[in-house]
Amino acid sequence: MASEKSDLLQGTLDMLVLKIVALEPAHGYGIAQRIQQISQEVLQVQQGSLYPALHRLEKRGWLKADWRASETGREAKFYTLTRAGRKQLDAEAANWGRLAGAVELIMQTSE
Amino acid sequence: MDPEIAYHVDRLTQDYIAQGLDPREARRRALLEFGGPAQIEEDMRDIHHPRWLADLRQDLIYAARTLRRSRGFLASAVLTLALGIGANTTIFSLVDAVMLRPMAAVRAPGEVVQIARVREDCGSCAVSYPLFQYFHDRLSSITGAFVEMPIRHEITINGVDDEDVNGSAVSGEYYAVLGLVPAAGRLLTPQDDAVPTAVAVISYDYWRRRFGLDPAAIGTPLTYATTTLTIVGVEPQGFEGTERGRTHSFAAPLSMLDALNDGNGKWRSDWSLNSLGMMARLKPGVSLERANAEVTALFEPWLHDRAATIPVPFQRQQVLKQRAVALAGAAGMNGLRLQFIKPLTILMGIVALVLLLACANLSGLMLARVTARQREISVRRALGAGNGRLVRQFLAESLLLALCGAATGFCAAQWFSRVLITMMANGDTLSLKAAPDWRIFAFTGAVSLVVCVLGGLAPGLGAATASVNPALKQVRAGGHRQLGRLLVVAQLAISMMLLVGANLFIRSLVKLYSVDTGMSTGGVFLVDLLSKHHFPATRSREIQSAILARLHRIPGVVAASAANMVPLGGGEWSREVQVEGHAFSPGEDNTALMNAIAPSYFRVTGTPILLGREFEERDESSANHVAIVNESFVRELLAGQPPLGKHVTCNKVTYEIIGVARDTKYQNLRKGVSRELYIEWVQQQSAEPGRWQPMAYTYMARVSGGDPMRLAPLMERAMPEIDAAMRTFHPQTFEDQVDQSTLNERMMATLGGFFGLLALIVACLGIFGILAFQVSRRANEIGVRMAVGATRRDILVLVLREAALLLVPGCLVGALAAVGLSRFAASFLFGVTPTDPEAFAIAALALALSTLAAGYLPARRAARVDPMAALRCD
Numbered sequence: 001m002a003s004e005k006s007d008l009l010q011g012t013l014d015m016l017v018l019k020i021v022a023l024e025p026a027h028g029y030g031i032a033q034r035i036q037q038i039s040q041e042v043l044q045v046q047q048g049s050l051y052p053a054l055h056r057l058e059k060r061g062w063l064k065a066d067w068r069a070s071e072t073g074r075e076a077k078f079y080t081l082t083r084a085g086r087k088q089l090d091a092e093a094a095n096w097g098r099l100a101g102a103v104e105l106i107m108q109t110s111e
Numbered sequence: 112m113d114p115e116i117a118y119h120v121d122r123l124t125q126d127y128i129a130q131g132l133d134p135r136e137a138r139r140r141a142l143l144e145f146g147g148p149a150q151i152e153e154d155m156r157d158i159h160h161p162r163w164l165a166d167l168r169q170d171l172i173y174a175a176r177t178l179r180r181s182r183g184f185l186a187s188a189v190l191t192l193a194l195g196i197g198a199n200t201t202i203f204s205l206v207d208a209v210m211l212r213p214m215a216a217v218r219a220p221g222e223v224v225q226i227a228r229v230r231e232d233c234g235s236c237a238v239s240y241p242l243f244q245y246f247h248d249r250l251s252s253i254t255g256a257f258v259e260m261p262i263r264h265e266i267t268i269n270g271v272d273d274e275d276v277n278g279s280a281v282s283g284e285y286y287a288v289l290g291l292v293p294a295a296g297r298l299l300t301p302q303d304d305a306v307p308t309a310v311a312v313i314s315y316d317y318w319r320r321r322f323g324l325d326p327a328a329i330g331t332p333l334t335y336a337t338t339t340l341t342i343v344g345v346e347p348q349g350f351e352g353t354e355r356g357r358t359h360s361f362a363a364p365l366s367m368l369d370a371l372n373d374g375n376g377k378w379r380s381d382w383s384l385n386s387l388g389m390m391a392r393l394k395p396g397v398s399l400e401r402a403n404a405e406v407t408a409l410f411e412p413w414l415h416d417r418a419a420t421i422p423v424p425f426q427r428q429q430v431l432k433q434r435a436v437a438l439a440g441a442a443g444m445n446g447l448r449l450q451f452i453k454p455l456t457i458l459m460g461i462v463a464l465v466l467l468l469a470c471a472n473l474s475g476l477m478l479a480r481v482t483a484r485q486r487e488i489s490v491r492r493a494l495g496a497g498n499g500r501l502v503r504q505f506l507a508e509s510l511l512l513a514l515c516g517a518a519t520g521f522c523a524a525q526w527f528s529r530v531l532i533t534m535m536a537n538g539d540t541l542s543l544k545a546a547p548d549w550r551i552f553a554f555t556g557a558v559s560l561v562v563c564v565l566g567g568l569a570p571g572l573g574a575a576t577a578s579v580n581p582a583l584k585q586v587r588a589g590g591h592r593q594l595g596r597l598l599v600v601a602q603l604a605i606s607m608m609l610l611v612g613a614n615l616f617i618r619s620l621v622k623l624y625s626v627d628t629g630m631s632t633g634g635v636f637l638v639d640l641l642s643k644h645h646f647p648a649t650r651s652r653e654i655q656s657a658i659l660a661r662l663h664r665i666p667g668v669v670a671a672s673a674a675n676m677v678p679l680g681g682g683e684w685s686r687e688v689q690v691e692g693h694a695f696s697p698g699e700d701n702t703a704l705m706n707a708i709a710p711s712y713f714r715v716t717g718t719p720i721l722l723g724r725e726f727e728e729r730d731e732s733s734a735n736h737v738a739i740v741n742e743s744f745v746r747e748l749l750a751g752q753p754p755l756g757k758h759v760t761c762n763k764v765t766y767e768i769i770g771v772a773r774d775t776k777y778q779n780l781r782k783g784v785s786r787e788l789y790i791e792w793v794q795q796q797s798a799e800p801g802r803w804q805p806m807a808y809t810y811m812a813r814v815s816g817g818d819p820m821r822l823a824p825l826m827e828r829a830m831p832e833i834d835a836a837m838r839t840f841h842p843q844t845f846e847d848q849v850d851q852s853t854l855n856e857r858m859m860a861t862l863g864g865f866f867g868l869l870a871l872i873v874a875c876l877g878i879f880g881i882l883a884f885q886v887s888r889r890a891n892e893i894g895v896r897m898a899v900g901a902t903r904r905d906i907l908v909l910v911l912r913e914a915a916l917l918l919v920p921g922c923l924v925g926a927l928a929a930v931g932l933s934r935f936a937a938s939f940l941f942g943v944t945p946t947d948p949e950a951f952a953i954a955a956l957a958l959a960l961s962t963l964a965a966g967y968l969p970a971r972r973a974a975r976v977d978p979m980a981a982l983r984c985d
Contacts, residue, residue, distance in 0.1 A: 027115075027118065027119075028115060028118075028119050029118065029119045029122045029123070032119075046146050047119065047123070047144055047145045047146065048116075048145045048146030048147070048148065048150075048151040049146065049151070051115065051116060051119075051151055051154075051155055052151065052154040052155050052157075052158055055155045055158045055159065056158050059158055059159065070118075072122075074118065075114075075118075076115075076118050077114075077115045077118075
């Protein structure tokens with residue numbers, strides 16, 4: 001486990017969730033695991049807070065959910081990205097790119 | 112646990128077990144890492160069912176339970192609100208019916224405008240045919256225009272008579288401009304009007320009533336007076352004509368007017384005969400403002416050209432005092448709107464005050480409950496209810512009350528608006544649709560929302576600012592006395608305003624009725640006549656004298672006569688006169704009010720003849736034309752000369768003055784007395800042959816006792832014996848006719864008085880409530896006072912002083928506001944100024960007496976407080 005952990009930036013959770021689900025349909029546990037794995041344990045998600053976010057995204061029509069058998073054989077609720085969700089992800093990713101670039105520029109200014 | 116969350120927690124638990132933890136510890140860690148599942152689940156629910164909705168539901172259920180426990184409060188609050196909301200909905204329904212509701216079945220009614228002439232002194236809207244043609248040919252902002260004239264007569268279809276059917280004589284483009292689609296057959300076209308064509312279109316409603324929607328109605332002959340028209344089509348369902356309040360049953364080409372009404376065609380060429388209503392359709396995209404500017408600009412040169420032909424300067428100036436305008440026509444012609452816009456606006460103001468009063472009352476009542484519910488509120492706060500939550504709880508309560516009030520008020524308004532329409536109809540028929548439409552629902556909804564916020568906000572905020580401690584410690588706190596008092600002062604101020612208004616209106620009405628009319632209107636019967644056809648001159652004379660003779664034969668009739676213009680009927684007939692020995696200066700009014708009367712007229716009206724005599728039967732056959740003038744005539748035109756034997760010339764006939772009558776009111780009670788010239792009816796008929804039919808006069812009889820209306824059935828039976836073509840019409844007493852001329856004043860006095868009284872009652876309830884409440888709160892203080900020697904009288908004074916302290920600022924604020932507002936009602940006042948001190952004094956006195964009466968009961972209860980019981984209480 002990495003010794004340094006970062007809290008998620010306000011508002012980025014939705015984008016991360018969309019991105020993870022864009023890779024392949026996933027259930028909540030899976031999404032939490034993958035966020036940790038891909039970020040090499042840097043990003044810590046309060047696991048429970050994932051669910052209100054998932055339901056919010058579903059209500060906005062960016063995700064759709066259905067129950068199917070999981071890798072353990074037990075039924076789990078899987079989330080899939082919708083066409084509208086794909087658009088939203090692209091928009092947020094572009095926005096994130098601009099934001100990160102701008103922050104980077106400022107931070108790299110020599111003192 | 113939600114299965115989705117359960118899955119997640121189970122997976123985490125297994126991960127920990129796999130790391131070697133024992134199952135119980137693994138589960139504990141998993142739950143810790145996940146975060147409280149209950150909290151998460153609640154957050155998820157909020158996403159699907161917003162929190163406020165669940166809260167509102169909870170608040171409403173709680174409010175309903177609370178309200179059900181206090182039935183007295185519920186009843187009085189709902190009643191007050193029903194009054195406020197009902198009154199507002201009623202008046203708004205009338206505003207809607209008179210001027211907002213668009214004409215049914217008309218295509219794009221927003222594009223329809225009325226083109227009208229207006230004068231400062233009267234709301235006249237009609238135009239002349241030459242003016243219509245001028246506008247029709249030159250206005251660039253319209254695509255078409257029409258004129259119409261109301262006609263009314265008995266009509267006969269298939270041998271069956273239908274009494275007094277309303278119709279319209281309409282010019283060619285009528286249906287094209289309105290964009291109507293026939294329900295059957297065809298509608299009238301410009302070709303029907305170009306040359307007089309004997310065709311008619313009937314309304315859908317008439318088609319249903321007379322023909323049971325039978326298509327065979329097309330082609331059926333319809334006889335109007337002596338003219339037979341062929342029905343060619345039916346108007347669309349819902350269309351009732353363009354004049355609000357008057358439902359037409361058929362329409363005929365305007366060019367048939369002379370055939371229908373026995374006219375002489377003068378209306379086609381005479382620009383001063385303004386008897387047609389004109390409407391037009393705007394070109395798409397053209398605004399009413401632009402059309403109005405064009406109408407006004409075009410009218411001016413036209414009017415100047417016409418006015419230049421008038422030789423007398425005074426009359427020229429009178430004619431030049433008019434403008435032409437384009438008015439919104441979506442709701443039809445503006446006649447009814449112009450008649451009622453002012454009283455309805457003032458009534459809207461009055462009912463808005465009643466609503467404010469109801470809100471202040473509700474607010475006060477709820478505030479008192481906040482204080483009484485202090486403990487409950489403190490417990491809720493202690494359990495963590497936020498300010499917003501507490502305010503919302505009270506808003507939910509007031510919302511529930513507002514909804515109950517709105518439902519009750521809405522039902523009451525349905526009944527009340529019908530009563531008012533009957534009142535506005537003034538003895539005639541006025542077909543107005545007051546059935547609720549979306550505008551009325553929206554209005555009532557908006558009003559209820561206002562009530563909810565105004566009524567619930569103050570107590571909600573009162574609760575929100577209350578601190579937790581004192582109530583939980585069971586200490587009696589002061590409560591929200593300041594806010595509560597402010598609300599009572601507001602109620603008193605509003606009541607004061609309404610009372611001042613009621614006073615002004617009622618005093619105006621009383622003054623109006625005590626005006627000296629110069630007549631005695633009691634015990635006089637009036638009746639008009641209708642005839643199927645016109646009569647030759649000699650037959651007219653026979654009929655007229657037969658009617659007077661018949662009236663005379665009725666036992667109890669003291670005198671019988673007839674007049675072309677019955678005074679105080681609202682009509683006016685004036686003519687230019689030349690007076691022997693008087694030269695009119697330029698700019699001086701050279702007209703006199705006219706009346707053509709039968710012998711004994713002044714005996715019937717009870718007007719004294721001051722000099723000479725009144726007309727007698729011998730004048731009828733005499734070649735010497737005679738006239739009677741009134742005092743004003745003598746004073747203004749025959750100053751200092753003996754009037755008898757002087758000559759007056761009018762319309763090329765020279766009359767010898769044989770009598771001077773006392774001044775009488777002519778058009779209505781308000782207008783001052785003008786000079787007047789009476790001429791003899793039979794002489795008038797010989798001088799202007801063909802124009803004066805027996806139907807032109809109102810027949811009148813003075814009875815010595817009993818109800819004058821007992822003559823009505825007698826005359827109804829007698830008329831066909833006198834002539835088979837005739838029947839009586841609109842019998843009434845002279846006093847009824849006077850009442851009709853005071854419609855607006857009566858309406859304002861009745862409604863103003865009604866609302867003023869209600870306001871007084873509501874305000875008294877408010878005073879009573881707050882004083883009774885304070886007495887109960889201050890019981891131990893009163894006990895202490897009595898224990899240290901205060902007498903019962905001292906306590907009585909103490910409480911009543913409290914009432915007086917509320918009364919004085921309430922009265923002052925109300926009076927100041929009334930001074931500012933009452934001038935808007937000035938045009939309904941008569942004989943009193945808007946700031947009439949007496950009206951203000953009476954209102955203040957009434958308010959003071961009622962306040963003291965309302966304060967007396969709680970004061971007496973305070974004086975009866977048992978000091979020992981009160982002191983032991985806490």
